[in-house]
Amino acid sequence: MNKDVKKAAFTMAETLLTLAIIGVVMALMLRAINRVNPDKNKVLFLKSYHAIETVIADIINDSTKYDQYTDENADFSAKPLSTAKASYINKGSELTVCEDGCDKKFTQPKAVCYFLADQINTIGEVNCDNDTTMNFKTSIGACFWGWQNVDSNGTLEAIVDPTCSDDKKNGYVVKLFKDGKMTVPETSTKVNDQATAYEWMQDQTQVK
Numbered sequence: 001m002n003k004d005v006k007k008a009a010f011t012m013a014e015t016l017l018t019l020a021i022i023g024v025v026m027a028l029m030l031r032a033i034n035r036v037n038p039d040k041n042k043v044l045f046l047k048s049y050h051a052i053e054t055v056i057a058d059i060i061n062d063s064t065k066y067d068q069y070t071d072e073n074a075d076f077s078a079k080p081l082s083t084a085k086a087s088y089i090n091k092g093s094e095l096t097v098c099e100d101g102c103d104k105k106f107t108q109p110k111a112v113c114y115f116l117a118d119q120i121n122t123i124g125e126v127n128c129d130n131d132t133t134m135n136f137k138t139s140i141g142a143c144f145w146g147w148q149n150v151d152s153n154g155t156l157e158a159i160v161d162p163t164c165s166d167d168k169k170n171g172y173v174v175k176l177f178k179d180g181k182m183t184v185p186e187t188s189t190k191v192n193d194q195a196t197a198y199e200w201m202q203d204q205t206q207v208k
């Protein structure tokens with residue numbers, strides 16, 4: 001037997017190179033996994049936000065709901081016009097909201113809540129009367145809280161909870177301005193982790 005034959009072994013450089021390649025492959029695999037399994041809460045929140053955005057734009061510019069012909073711009077500090085009407089499904093029954101002859105009457109603070117329930121598919125009970133329970137759960141699984149509290153200036157800070165937990169502080173605040181503009185504030189004392197929703201809004205194309 002030839003005792004002079006040397007056994008082959010990895011050098012330190014080869015070992016480090018191999019580990020680096022493995023690290024790159026693992027990073028690529030994790031990114032692929034995140035694409036297949038996106039952050040469900042982020043997806044639900046963003047879908048809800050853009051659904052609200054669409055409804056708000058529709059109603060603030062609807063001449064049957066808010067006066068478009070006065071010197072002042074139409075805004076949510078005013079009560080809806082007498083021609084305004086909304087309908088929503090409450091526990092399987094259709095209810096209507098209008099000035100006269102409907103199940104409920106519009107008021108300035110609660111109007112936005114009813115208009116959202118009118119145009120967004122909901123599940124179960126719709127409550128636009130008080131803060132004792134959520135306003136409603138949407139068909140995609142998010143829960144809305146506090147949308148019946150538009151103040152006299154036409155502004156509102158309400159909550160969308162993509163987890164639909166029993167505690168609204170697990171949701172995220174959306175701020176509505178009187179002219180229909182919307183934003184997600186960076187901080188809020190109304191919820192536990194507002195910064196997360198703010199970050200989601202900064203990079204909406206990244207779902208991980």
